[in-house]
């Protein structure tokens with residue numbers, strides 16, 4: 001079973017996708033972590049977020065591994081645990097600029113399709129999974145929530161990790177990221193025509209997971 005989950009920032013995609021993958025005993029591929037890892041590596045190496053050629057080289061050579069665990073997935077980059085680092089507010093503010101570059105996307109999409117083809121099923125989340133990466137996915141979900149709800153979820157997550165900024169800053173970053181993701185020319189964020197729209201503003205994670213698992217069982 002191939003499941004594509006797309007949607008704007010902070011809609012709860014990764015939490016939900018991870019839980020659905022556990023329930024169905026299939027791997028979870030967090031494509032946002034791949035764009036974040038390229039951004040984090042570029043910052044560390046002093047590569048400009050506007051330097052498409054060098055960013056694409058980073059994307060091509062990205063040595064990324066996802067290791068599932070009881071507390072969620074750990075992301076390793078060249079053997080280094082970058083799970084927290086790639087979710088910093090600094091990376092969050094720059095990642096959508098990196099993700100606008102067509103060459104970067106081509107390299108990462110190639111790897112995402114390869115990872116999916118090596119498994120008998122996956123849950124993959126991102127922005128272009130149902131519309132581009134896995135166009136033939138068995139189940140497509142477009143997960144969203146109001147901007148304020150999504151910003152609040154992201155703010156709470158950052159605060160738990162020691163963030164000292166304000167909710168207003170996070171709201172602005174999330175709104176800017178959505179705008180970049182929706183307006184870019186290379187596979188912009190869109191709901192696939194055949195995706196099921198789920199607005200999670202008033203739903204709990206458990207409720208969303210149950211709905212998606214039920215849909216998967218129905219389609220099987």
Ligand code: C5P
Nearest residue numbers: 031032033035095096099126127128177
């Ligand atoms: O999912 P997450 O919020 O971690 O994604 C970070 C950023 O990576 C998104 O805002 C978007 O710019 C980019 N992205 C993308 N395509 C994907 C996954 C993520 O452009 N499939």
